[in-house]
Amino acid sequence: MSTTSPALLGPADIRQLAGRLDVRPTKQLGQNFVVDANTVRRIARLAEIGPDDLVTEIGPGLGSLTLALLETGAQVVAVEIDPKLAAELPATIATRCPPEVAARFSIVESDALLVQAAQLEVDGRTPTAVVANLPYNVAVPVLLTLLERIPTLRSGLVMVQAEVADRLAARPGEKAYGVPSVKAAWYADVRWAGAVSRQVFWPVPNVESGLVQFTARPHPVADVSREEVFACVDAAFAQRRKTLRAALAGWAGSADAAEAALRKAGIDPKTRGERLTVEQFAALAAAR
Missing domain, CATH: 3.40.50.150 (Vaccinia Virus protein VP39)
Structure with missing residues:
Protein backbone atom coordinates (compact mmCIF):
# COMPACT_ATOMS: atom_id res chain seq x y z
CA MET A 1 0.00 0.00 0.00
CA ARG A 217 -29.86 4.22 -20.07
CA PRO A 218 -32.58 6.41 -21.61
CA HIS A 219 -36.11 5.75 -20.45
CA PRO A 220 -38.30 3.74 -22.84
CA VAL A 221 -39.64 5.97 -25.59
CA ALA A 222 -43.37 6.46 -25.08
CA ASP A 223 -45.76 9.35 -24.71
CA VAL A 224 -46.39 8.49 -21.09
CA SER A 225 -44.98 9.39 -17.65
CA ARG A 226 -43.02 7.19 -15.30
CA GLU A 227 -45.89 7.37 -12.79
CA GLU A 228 -48.36 6.05 -15.38
CA VAL A 229 -46.05 3.21 -16.38
CA PHE A 230 -45.35 2.23 -12.78
CA ALA A 231 -49.08 2.22 -11.97
CA CYS A 232 -49.57 -0.25 -14.82
CA VAL A 233 -46.69 -2.39 -13.56
CA ASP A 234 -48.08 -2.43 -10.00
CA ALA A 235 -51.51 -3.49 -11.27
CA ALA A 236 -50.11 -6.22 -13.50
CA PHE A 237 -48.13 -7.87 -10.71
CA ALA A 238 -50.71 -7.41 -7.95
CA GLN A 239 -52.46 -10.45 -9.45
CA ARG A 240 -49.59 -12.03 -11.32
CA ARG A 241 -51.29 -15.39 -11.81
CA LYS A 242 -54.06 -13.78 -13.82
CA THR A 243 -53.89 -12.86 -17.48
CA LEU A 244 -53.28 -9.18 -18.13
CA ARG A 245 -56.86 -8.79 -19.37
CA ALA A 246 -58.09 -9.71 -15.90
CA ALA A 247 -55.26 -8.27 -13.83
CA LEU A 248 -55.52 -4.85 -15.46
CA ALA A 249 -59.30 -4.56 -15.34
CA GLY A 250 -59.24 -2.22 -12.35
CA TRP A 251 -56.39 -0.16 -13.79
CA ALA A 252 -58.06 0.25 -17.17
CA GLY A 253 -61.63 0.59 -15.90
CA SER A 254 -62.87 -2.79 -17.09
CA ALA A 255 -61.61 -6.05 -18.54
CA ASP A 256 -62.80 -4.96 -21.99
CA ALA A 257 -60.90 -1.67 -21.70
CA ALA A 258 -57.81 -3.55 -20.59
CA GLU A 259 -58.08 -5.86 -23.60
CA ALA A 260 -58.47 -2.91 -25.94
CA ALA A 261 -55.33 -1.25 -24.54
CA LEU A 262 -53.41 -4.52 -24.74
CA ARG A 263 -54.35 -5.09 -28.36
CA LYS A 264 -53.51 -1.49 -29.21
CA ALA A 265 -50.07 -2.03 -27.70
CA GLY A 266 -49.62 -5.27 -29.65
CA ILE A 267 -49.82 -7.51 -26.60
CA ASP A 268 -51.87 -10.72 -26.36
CA PRO A 269 -54.53 -10.16 -23.64
CA LYS A 270 -53.90 -13.70 -22.38
CA THR A 271 -50.27 -12.84 -21.54
CA ARG A 272 -49.20 -12.45 -17.92
CA GLY A 273 -47.25 -9.48 -16.61
CA GLU A 274 -44.13 -11.53 -15.94
CA ARG A 275 -43.64 -11.84 -19.71
CA LEU A 276 -43.55 -8.11 -20.53
CA THR A 277 -40.47 -5.94 -20.92
CA VAL A 278 -40.41 -2.42 -19.53
CA GLU A 279 -40.78 -1.16 -23.11
CA GLN A 280 -43.99 -3.16 -23.48
CA PHE A 281 -45.33 -1.80 -20.18
CA ALA A 282 -44.60 1.72 -21.42
CA ALA A 283 -46.42 1.02 -24.69
CA LEU A 284 -49.35 -0.42 -22.74
CA ALA A 285 -49.60 2.57 -20.42
CA ALA A 286 -49.53 4.88 -23.45
CA ALA A 287 -52.29 2.85 -25.12
CA ARG A 288 -54.83 3.19 -22.32
Whole structure:
Protein backbone atom coordinates (compact mmCIF):
# COMPACT_ATOMS: atom_id res chain seq x y z
CA MET A 1 0.00 0.00 0.00
CA SER A 2 1.35 3.43 -0.93
CA THR A 3 1.67 6.27 1.54
CA THR A 4 -1.14 8.07 -0.28
CA SER A 5 -3.63 5.22 0.17
CA PRO A 6 -6.19 4.85 2.97
CA ALA A 7 -5.55 2.24 5.65
CA LEU A 8 -8.51 -0.11 5.31
CA LEU A 9 -10.37 -1.46 8.32
CA GLY A 10 -9.92 -5.05 9.43
CA PRO A 11 -12.09 -7.17 11.77
CA ALA A 12 -10.23 -6.04 14.91
CA ASP A 13 -10.45 -2.37 13.86
CA ILE A 14 -14.20 -2.60 13.32
CA ARG A 15 -14.89 -4.33 16.62
CA GLN A 16 -12.71 -1.80 18.44
CA LEU A 17 -14.52 1.11 16.80
CA ALA A 18 -17.92 -0.37 17.55
CA GLY A 19 -16.95 -1.04 21.15
CA ARG A 20 -15.63 2.47 21.70
CA LEU A 21 -18.81 3.96 20.24
CA ASP A 22 -21.03 1.46 22.06
CA VAL A 23 -22.52 0.55 18.69
CA ARG A 24 -24.60 -2.61 18.64
CA PRO A 25 -25.64 -3.49 15.07
CA THR A 26 -29.43 -3.50 14.81
CA LYS A 27 -31.75 -5.49 12.56
CA GLN A 28 -34.03 -2.46 12.40
CA LEU A 29 -31.39 -0.49 10.50
CA GLY A 30 -30.11 -3.56 8.66
CA GLN A 31 -26.63 -3.04 10.07
CA ASN A 32 -24.16 -5.74 9.06
CA PHE A 33 -20.66 -4.32 8.81
CA VAL A 34 -18.22 -5.68 6.22
CA VAL A 35 -15.02 -6.74 7.98
CA ASP A 36 -13.06 -8.05 4.99
CA ALA A 37 -10.75 -5.67 3.10
CA ASN A 38 -10.67 -7.90 0.01
CA THR A 39 -14.46 -7.69 -0.28
CA VAL A 40 -14.65 -3.89 -0.17
CA ARG A 41 -11.80 -3.63 -2.67
CA ARG A 42 -13.63 -6.08 -4.92
CA ILE A 43 -16.79 -3.93 -4.75
CA ALA A 44 -14.83 -0.78 -5.59
CA ARG A 45 -13.10 -2.53 -8.49
CA LEU A 46 -16.33 -3.95 -9.95
CA ALA A 47 -17.96 -0.51 -9.67
CA GLU A 48 -15.39 0.76 -12.18
CA ILE A 49 -15.09 4.16 -10.54
CA GLY A 50 -12.12 6.51 -10.53
CA PRO A 51 -10.89 10.07 -10.03
CA ASP A 52 -13.52 11.53 -12.36
CA ASP A 53 -16.43 10.17 -10.31
CA LEU A 54 -18.52 11.66 -7.55
CA VAL A 55 -19.81 8.62 -5.69
CA THR A 56 -22.81 8.44 -3.37
CA GLU A 57 -22.46 5.79 -0.67
CA ILE A 58 -25.55 4.84 1.33
CA GLY A 59 -25.12 3.61 4.89
CA PRO A 60 -21.32 3.79 5.27
CA GLY A 61 -21.51 2.54 8.85
CA LEU A 62 -18.01 2.42 10.34
CA GLY A 63 -16.34 3.18 7.00
CA SER A 64 -15.09 -0.12 5.56
CA LEU A 65 -16.37 0.45 2.03
CA THR A 66 -15.87 4.22 2.24
CA LEU A 67 -12.11 3.79 2.58
CA ALA A 68 -11.98 1.42 -0.40
CA LEU A 69 -13.95 3.92 -2.50
CA LEU A 70 -11.55 6.71 -1.58
CA GLU A 71 -8.68 4.42 -2.57
CA THR A 72 -9.91 4.62 -6.20
CA GLY A 73 -9.39 8.38 -6.32
CA ALA A 74 -13.12 9.14 -6.44
CA GLN A 75 -14.89 11.89 -4.50
CA VAL A 76 -17.25 10.27 -1.98
CA VAL A 77 -20.40 11.64 -0.35
CA ALA A 78 -21.77 9.24 2.26
CA VAL A 79 -25.35 9.26 3.51
CA GLU A 80 -25.76 7.91 7.05
CA ILE A 81 -28.98 7.79 9.07
CA ASP A 82 -27.36 6.87 12.41
CA PRO A 83 -26.23 10.11 14.15
CA LYS A 84 -23.51 8.37 16.14
CA LEU A 85 -21.98 6.77 13.07
CA ALA A 86 -22.34 9.96 11.02
CA ALA A 87 -20.48 11.92 13.69
CA GLU A 88 -17.62 9.42 13.94
CA LEU A 89 -16.93 8.67 10.28
CA PRO A 90 -15.11 11.92 9.40
CA ALA A 91 -12.66 11.25 12.25
CA THR A 92 -12.09 7.70 11.00
CA ILE A 93 -11.39 8.99 7.50
CA ALA A 94 -9.05 11.69 8.79
CA THR A 95 -7.15 9.16 10.92
CA ARG A 96 -6.76 6.52 8.22
CA CYS A 97 -6.23 8.70 5.14
CA PRO A 98 -3.63 11.25 4.05
CA PRO A 99 -5.09 14.78 4.08
CA GLU A 100 -5.43 14.98 0.30
CA VAL A 101 -7.49 11.76 0.34
CA ALA A 102 -9.63 12.77 3.33
CA ALA A 103 -10.43 16.02 1.49
CA ARG A 104 -12.37 13.97 -1.07
CA PHE A 105 -14.85 12.81 1.57
CA SER A 106 -18.00 14.41 2.95
CA ILE A 107 -21.03 13.11 4.83
CA VAL A 108 -24.73 13.87 4.92
CA GLU A 109 -26.70 12.77 7.97
CA SER A 110 -30.05 11.73 6.51
CA ASP A 111 -32.44 8.93 5.72
CA ALA A 112 -31.54 7.81 2.20
CA LEU A 113 -35.23 7.78 1.30
CA LEU A 114 -35.46 11.49 2.15
CA VAL A 115 -32.14 12.82 0.86
CA GLN A 116 -32.32 15.22 -2.09
CA ALA A 117 -29.90 15.47 -5.02
CA ALA A 118 -28.80 18.97 -3.97
CA GLN A 119 -27.48 17.58 -0.66
CA LEU A 120 -25.17 15.26 -2.56
CA GLU A 121 -23.53 17.93 -4.71
CA VAL A 122 -19.86 18.83 -4.32
CA ASP A 123 -18.57 22.05 -5.88
CA GLY A 124 -21.54 22.15 -8.23
CA ARG A 125 -21.10 18.53 -9.31
CA THR A 126 -23.87 15.96 -8.92
CA PRO A 127 -23.23 12.24 -8.33
CA THR A 128 -22.16 10.05 -11.23
CA ALA A 129 -22.29 6.71 -9.40
CA VAL A 130 -23.78 5.02 -6.37
CA VAL A 131 -21.89 2.26 -4.54
CA ALA A 132 -23.32 0.85 -1.34
CA ASN A 133 -23.97 -2.00 1.02
CA LEU A 134 -27.72 -1.48 1.22
CA PRO A 135 -29.76 -2.55 4.26
CA TYR A 136 -31.81 -5.57 3.31
CA ASN A 137 -35.14 -4.14 4.45
CA VAL A 138 -35.00 -0.99 2.32
CA ALA A 139 -32.71 -1.93 -0.57
CA VAL A 140 -35.25 -1.71 -3.40
CA PRO A 141 -36.94 1.57 -2.40
CA VAL A 142 -33.57 3.21 -1.70
CA LEU A 143 -32.14 2.23 -5.07
CA LEU A 144 -35.26 3.28 -6.99
CA THR A 145 -35.42 6.57 -5.09
CA LEU A 146 -31.81 7.39 -5.95
CA LEU A 147 -32.33 6.53 -9.61
CA GLU A 148 -35.37 8.79 -9.69
CA ARG A 149 -33.85 11.77 -7.88
CA ILE A 150 -30.34 11.78 -9.34
CA PRO A 151 -30.59 11.82 -13.15
CA THR A 152 -26.81 12.29 -13.46
CA LEU A 153 -26.10 8.77 -12.17
CA ARG A 154 -24.29 6.85 -14.88
CA SER A 155 -23.65 3.61 -13.05
CA GLY A 156 -23.63 1.84 -9.74
CA LEU A 157 -22.91 -1.29 -7.78
CA VAL A 158 -24.90 -2.27 -4.72
CA MET A 159 -24.63 -5.17 -2.33
CA VAL A 160 -28.02 -6.50 -1.28
CA GLN A 161 -29.65 -9.69 -0.04
CA ALA A 162 -29.16 -12.36 -2.71
CA GLU A 163 -32.90 -12.75 -3.17
CA VAL A 164 -33.24 -9.01 -3.77
CA ALA A 165 -30.34 -9.11 -6.22
CA ASP A 166 -32.13 -11.84 -8.15
CA ARG A 167 -35.29 -9.74 -8.33
CA LEU A 168 -33.52 -6.60 -9.48
CA ALA A 169 -31.54 -8.37 -12.20
CA ALA A 170 -34.26 -10.77 -13.41
CA ARG A 171 -35.37 -10.82 -17.04
CA PRO A 172 -38.92 -11.29 -18.40
CA GLY A 173 -40.09 -14.87 -17.98
CA GLU A 174 -37.73 -15.67 -15.12
CA LYS A 175 -39.16 -16.75 -11.77
CA ALA A 176 -37.75 -13.75 -9.88
CA TYR A 177 -39.04 -11.21 -12.42
CA GLY A 178 -41.46 -8.75 -10.87
CA VAL A 179 -42.10 -5.13 -9.92
CA PRO A 180 -38.50 -4.36 -8.80
CA SER A 181 -37.13 -5.84 -12.03
CA VAL A 182 -39.34 -3.71 -14.27
CA LYS A 183 -38.96 -0.47 -12.32
CA ALA A 184 -35.18 -0.79 -12.16
CA ALA A 185 -35.12 -1.50 -15.90
CA TRP A 186 -36.95 1.80 -16.50
CA TYR A 187 -33.76 3.59 -15.41
CA ALA A 188 -30.91 1.23 -16.21
CA ASP A 189 -29.54 -2.03 -17.52
CA VAL A 190 -29.26 -4.15 -14.37
CA ARG A 191 -27.21 -7.32 -14.01
CA TRP A 192 -25.98 -9.76 -11.40
CA ALA A 193 -22.31 -9.12 -10.57
CA GLY A 194 -21.46 -11.89 -8.13
CA ALA A 195 -22.10 -13.49 -4.75
CA VAL A 196 -20.78 -12.34 -1.37
CA SER A 197 -20.21 -14.75 1.50
CA ARG A 198 -22.08 -14.04 4.70
CA GLN A 199 -18.80 -14.67 6.56
CA VAL A 200 -17.40 -11.26 5.52
CA PHE A 201 -19.97 -9.48 7.73
CA TRP A 202 -20.17 -8.69 11.42
CA PRO A 203 -22.52 -9.79 12.77
CA VAL A 204 -22.92 -12.70 10.35
CA PRO A 205 -26.37 -12.33 8.71
CA ASN A 206 -28.85 -15.14 8.23
CA VAL A 207 -29.01 -14.57 4.47
CA GLU A 208 -26.64 -14.63 1.53
CA SER A 209 -25.71 -11.42 -0.28
CA GLY A 210 -25.22 -10.56 -3.92
CA LEU A 211 -23.82 -7.72 -6.00
CA VAL A 212 -25.98 -5.91 -8.53
CA GLN A 213 -24.44 -3.65 -11.14
CA PHE A 214 -26.33 -1.14 -13.24
CA THR A 215 -25.65 1.21 -16.13
CA ALA A 216 -28.06 4.07 -16.75
CA ARG A 217 -29.86 4.22 -20.07
CA PRO A 218 -32.58 6.41 -21.61
CA HIS A 219 -36.11 5.75 -20.45
CA PRO A 220 -38.30 3.74 -22.84
CA VAL A 221 -39.64 5.97 -25.59
CA ALA A 222 -43.37 6.46 -25.08
CA ASP A 223 -45.76 9.35 -24.71
CA VAL A 224 -46.39 8.49 -21.09
CA SER A 225 -44.98 9.39 -17.65
CA ARG A 226 -43.02 7.19 -15.30
CA GLU A 227 -45.89 7.37 -12.79
CA GLU A 228 -48.36 6.05 -15.38
CA VAL A 229 -46.05 3.21 -16.38
CA PHE A 230 -45.35 2.23 -12.78
CA ALA A 231 -49.08 2.22 -11.97
CA CYS A 232 -49.57 -0.25 -14.82
CA VAL A 233 -46.69 -2.39 -13.56
CA ASP A 234 -48.08 -2.43 -10.00
CA ALA A 235 -51.51 -3.49 -11.27
CA ALA A 236 -50.11 -6.22 -13.50
CA PHE A 237 -48.13 -7.87 -10.71
CA ALA A 238 -50.71 -7.41 -7.95
CA GLN A 239 -52.46 -10.45 -9.45
CA ARG A 240 -49.59 -12.03 -11.32
CA ARG A 241 -51.29 -15.39 -11.81
CA LYS A 242 -54.06 -13.78 -13.82
CA THR A 243 -53.89 -12.86 -17.48
CA LEU A 244 -53.28 -9.18 -18.13
CA ARG A 245 -56.86 -8.79 -19.37
CA ALA A 246 -58.09 -9.71 -15.90
CA ALA A 247 -55.26 -8.27 -13.83
CA LEU A 248 -55.52 -4.85 -15.46
CA ALA A 249 -59.30 -4.56 -15.34
CA GLY A 250 -59.24 -2.22 -12.35
CA TRP A 251 -56.39 -0.16 -13.79
CA ALA A 252 -58.06 0.25 -17.17
CA GLY A 253 -61.63 0.59 -15.90
CA SER A 254 -62.87 -2.79 -17.09
CA ALA A 255 -61.61 -6.05 -18.54
CA ASP A 256 -62.80 -4.96 -21.99
CA ALA A 257 -60.90 -1.67 -21.70
CA ALA A 258 -57.81 -3.55 -20.59
CA GLU A 259 -58.08 -5.86 -23.60
CA ALA A 260 -58.47 -2.91 -25.94
CA ALA A 261 -55.33 -1.25 -24.54
CA LEU A 262 -53.41 -4.52 -24.74
CA ARG A 263 -54.35 -5.09 -28.36
CA LYS A 264 -53.51 -1.49 -29.21
CA ALA A 265 -50.07 -2.03 -27.70
CA GLY A 266 -49.62 -5.27 -29.65
CA ILE A 267 -49.82 -7.51 -26.60
CA ASP A 268 -51.87 -10.72 -26.36
CA PRO A 269 -54.53 -10.16 -23.64
CA LYS A 270 -53.90 -13.70 -22.38
CA THR A 271 -50.27 -12.84 -21.54
CA ARG A 272 -49.20 -12.45 -17.92
CA GLY A 273 -47.25 -9.48 -16.61
CA GLU A 274 -44.13 -11.53 -15.94
CA ARG A 275 -43.64 -11.84 -19.71
CA LEU A 276 -43.55 -8.11 -20.53
CA THR A 277 -40.47 -5.94 -20.92
CA VAL A 278 -40.41 -2.42 -19.53
CA GLU A 279 -40.78 -1.16 -23.11
CA GLN A 280 -43.99 -3.16 -23.48
CA PHE A 281 -45.33 -1.80 -20.18
CA ALA A 282 -44.60 1.72 -21.42
CA ALA A 283 -46.42 1.02 -24.69
CA LEU A 284 -49.35 -0.42 -22.74
CA ALA A 285 -49.60 2.57 -20.42
CA ALA A 286 -49.53 4.88 -23.45
CA ALA A 287 -52.29 2.85 -25.12
CA ARG A 288 -54.83 3.19 -22.32
